[in-house]
Amino acid sequence: MRILGAVAVIVLLAGPAYAQTPNINLIPEMQSKTPEEKEAEAVRDKAYKESLKKIPDAKASSDPWGNVRGNDTPKTSAPAKPRTKTGSTTR
Numbered sequence: 001m002r003i004l005g006a007v008a009v010i011v012l013l014a015g016p017a018y019a020q021t022p023n024i025n026l027i028p029e030m031q032s033k034t035p036e037e038k039e040a041e042a043v044r045d046k047a048y049k050e051s052l053k054k055i056p057d058a059k060a061s062s063d064p065w066g067n068v069r070g071n072d073t074p075k076t077s078a079p080a081k082p083r084t085k086t087g088s089t090t091r
Helices: 002-019 035-053
Strands: none
Touching: none
């Protein structure tokens, strides 16, 4: 009777675990496309390539603050003065 109870517990615990395993088909059936599907895909690809040709090249600067800054300000900051070991500046 104990064995039957242990088997029942194992079956009840294994059921949800088996249900969680993914159903993966490693060898799917190869479905070929019909000539109409191939032609529709070719038309779609051609339209996509034509739309890519219409996009202009971005040659302008991508600096959003370029108009705000003046032309006379340096683009790089000046190096900081060296400090002593205690952190204070020289007297």
